Amino acid sequence: MTRVTDSSALSTLRHDVPASLVVFLVAVPLSLGVAMASGAPLAAGLIAAVVGGIVAGALGGSAVQVSGPAAGLSLVVADLVQTYGWRATCMITLLAGAVQLLLGVFRAARAALAVSPAVVHGMLAGVGVVIALSQLHIVLGGSPQRSALANLIELPRQLAELHGHKIAVGLLTIGVLAVWLRMPKPVKAVPAPLAALLIASASAWGFGWDVTRIDLSGTFTEWAFPVLPQGDWHLIMASVLLVALLAGVESLLCSVAVDSMHTGPRADLDQELAGQGVANMVAGALGGLPLAGVIVRSTANARAGARSRASTILHGVWVLVFAIGFGWTIQLIPVEALAALLVFIGVQMVNLGHIKKVHGHGEVPAYFVTMAGVIFLGLAEGVLFGLALAALLALRRLTWVTVKTRVEPDGRHHATISGSLTFLGVPRLTQDLRAIPAGAAVDLDLDIDFMDNAAFEAIHSWRQDHERLGGTVDIDELHEEWYAMAVSGVRMYPAKNPARAPDRSWLPWAHRRRGPAHRVMPLHGNPVQPDCQLTAGAREFHRRTAPLVRPIFTELARKQQPTHLFITCADSRVMPSLITASGPGDLFTVRNIGNLVPRKGSEAYDDSVGAAIEYATQVLGVHTITVCGHSGCGAMAGLLSGGVKAGSLPAMRRWLRHGNHSLARFIETEGDRLDGNALDTLCRVNVQQQLENLRTYRKVDEQIRSGRLKLVGLYFDIGSARVHMLPPVPSTLSVKT
Template identity: 40%
Template sequence: MRSEGASSRSSRTPVTCLRRRRTCASPPLPQRLPEERVVIRGYVSRGWFSRDLLGSIVVFLVALPLCMGIAIASGMPPAAGLVTGIVGGVVVGAISGSPLQVSGPAAGLAVLVFELVREHGVAALGPVVLLAGLIQIVAGLGRVGVWFRMISPAVVAGMLSGIGILIVASQLHVLIDALPKARGLENFAALPGALMDAMSGGAGSMVALLVGLATIAIMLGWEKLRPPSLRFVPGALLAVVAVTATVQWLGADVKKVEVPSNLLAAISLPTFESLAALSQPSLLLAALTFALIASAETLLSAAAVDRMHGGARTHYDRELTAQGVGNLICGVLGALPMTGVIVRSAANVQAGSATRMATIMHGGWILVFAMLLPWLMRMTPVACLAGILVFTGIKMVNLKQMKALAAYGRSTALIYLVTTLAIVATDLLTGVLIGFALSLLRLVWQFSQLRIGLDQHAEPGTSRLRLDGSATFLKVPALARVLERVPPNTRLMLELDRLNHVDQACLELLADWGRHAPARGSELVVDWSALQRRVEGTRQAA
């Protein structure tokens, strides 16, 4: 009877109560939670939510002043940078291939945006960024994301250093409430005159200079002296709060950030005329440049983020596609272009973020702050944001990289230096192309290196010809001179152990010498099948 009762209860069929002569149902089993609730409960119980919440706040505090400062350095209103930060957090953060990487407006593109806006106007920015996003989407779907990593690290380091110098050169003018020039050398040349005008033009410019210098001093001091328990507090936030509060208290007359009361007012949809302007070769080149620089910076930043944590690795094609979607949306909204940014990403990892929710929530914080507290941002002095960017630009010019790159050869350090100087002297695209060309030339030079040795063998009348490296047409004259030194009546043994590659020109030279050797009483001893395999650079055993 017990087994029947147990069976009845397990099958959840009604059972008869003998005393009361009524039918009653067995106790209901616990219902299975929906999968979404299980995921959410596990997300909270593992402590991931608390980690992501803290990480999102830290990244938000780092990103907010940078979004506005980079927009000002780009010649755009601060709201354009805020919109890009929101899209980079909420949209790109949700679909990115690098879960802990943070996307937003980048200092690396500020120079390009500034030049584009100066030459073609603000209306051209949206369509160019839109087209750059489409290029990135096509590249990501075409699985070419990993190919962006083939750019030499020396070129990328030189690019970042050059951008850092250009940012410092332009923002030194903003520190004194002056307008920057179009190019880096012009900014450096005009700086002494701007300083003289500031000192003779009234107190406003000098107060702005003091505001910027105080910002830099606070950030530098916090970086050196902050307690380990407060390492998550960004120096930029501390500087903005302290300097802004002081300026408000003293009533100092300096330029303030202009943020609209309604963030939607900052959105500028592209028109048919602005989209039609993309047929201009200069704008097409600008879109391609945006896509190339943004993709390279994003994917190299993602590789650096992967080295900072032990979680999921980056899916490069997905990350490139996500960046394209983000730039497509930013182009439609008339905002700044975006990349994956290493400073905010490093803050995200160091704050202990666990999942991509930290990036998404940081974009939400920017949205809430910009919508509900625009009056607070309008208190921020422009010179304060300029000081943050000067500090950031100086950090980007890391001369210690020269020593690290020199460990891979002096030519590597030279490529870094030439790329940096070329970007400062010309423009970003030209400098990067010069660095890339130097990398290819170095590769050609290294590939053409061949050490040729002619030694006397222990066996009488026998010599040994050693080829170490790559025997290409560039080394035909040197190899011919060595073969001419081989005395008559010599048995010449060709060693292939350290020969990586031989091309048709050197192969025919050796074959021709071997055919005419008997006329001089000589002989060429070589494994022709092994030599033939090295025509394609392989060293497989026979």
């Protein structure tokens, strides 16, 4: 127990303490900036940083995530402060925390992840633009307007009335932030926001610039308990829910993102949401800003090497110590420098990487609609518009149908219908199917995940008309059997994802209910049977499997490099690639009656197996030779019968002589326990005997002794579909040269 504690303490000292100092240096300027953008007392940002570190860090479900005042909530807070006042805004924060706590207790965190990331990123981008536009006026020496549109309209006049010293300190701050990312690694150990504020403050003091100073007088001593907001309770509760949901979603998405940055325990999202709720309740009661998981601080924490929640908690302690002991230094920071930091942060919130990601999934409209709505209408309105558009895009994708047709070299028409077949796609579906010439032979693939009655009627009616005019239609369903079930009158329940038919790739032809060998029943009632199962199987391979495996075979065409020589029985029920989950190029396979390995120089001379062994070990350089037997082996039954069962098969009788050693071993070891399982026991003993026979080959024995080659015995129980390992027995054979 003592060792564990010492190890934990040592890890904290080595990893978490340095990481907490890095996060602390990032958190202080960002917390002040968010408070300024929110129109709240600057001390409220530091209070939220302390509570986010200590309370959320201790109670949350993520080991590395750092919580604090978030820029994404600044617009909501600014609107609440203007509408209800600061103390009432603190009460809204407290109530929002209670809502988050209840959601976490009732394990509703996963539901928050259903919000489209395009909407979330669009919201943050819109908030970033609004922050940048408002704070740019302060950098220029003026005052921000009430809305983003007003700030944009006012900007030309503000540029015409530049204030020299104020704009100088603002531009200096932005310049340092932009250049700092390109500095050498030792220099970048100091966080860019801290370096920018230090340089701007020192320059303003050294050159005696006329700038606006931060006033913190009385902010840490004039605390009062939050008061209930006055006004329409419907709007107040809507504000509480808005703060709770926005902060919760941002925290949970941040938790998921941070999990990919470290190798520690994964985040418990419900615990994280509950911890955020308690932290917001404490922050609201103490007069702090609403807080959430913040990606910038969390990324800094993970990259600095944090291993546990101790780093997050300690960063909150450092912020508290700074606020109490060194809070007076904040007054040296020019307001214009803090505003310039917010302009830079706001611009960075418009992340081009997010736009590329959502573009790949066709969600750019939701991103830009949300962004525009936040900028010109407001945060809540922008998010609602974005969510509505995201839902419409999802509905459109769910009902989108694609029909692709091509003419094969043999003149058959091959059509593939993809998507979800609903009544909304019937016009497109009917138009494309009727474009297929009358009388043509058609292979129709249904690559769909849903089909309603209207879509079924459209396809079935087209098929009836096409076959009535002399054409043929073979329908093949690649996934669920929607069409086949509808034809047979089976009720479509559940409405989504009926029981899947097994994958055709490993089923025997006689067991396949669909595919080229057994198509859906045509209208005249007789199953469509191809002339040759193998030909039909080859057609299916060319159409469906070959495009998937062609890159692999293109690479393998140059050279084969199998790692295993696999010797098994010719029995049709044994499929080496199936029972070993191997693919092309993995196994160099030898199959014969009884999976026998003739001993070197044995009578009934046979070179086929010996040639394969030599080629595999001396040319291909395999690492393993596996002999695989199986239950109910006919060759072993012939041995047990003393050759009676092979009486009319002279070649079989000669070949089975190579199994006499297996029979002798079986009689020697199991002769006194013969029972109804004698055949399967002999099948197992035969595998071990063939492993011993392999060592009669000098090169094989040398490679085994040097550790370059390994022998493995497998036994496939056909009835239970289980593969068992059989250990080789110690070799007693003398190796022949």
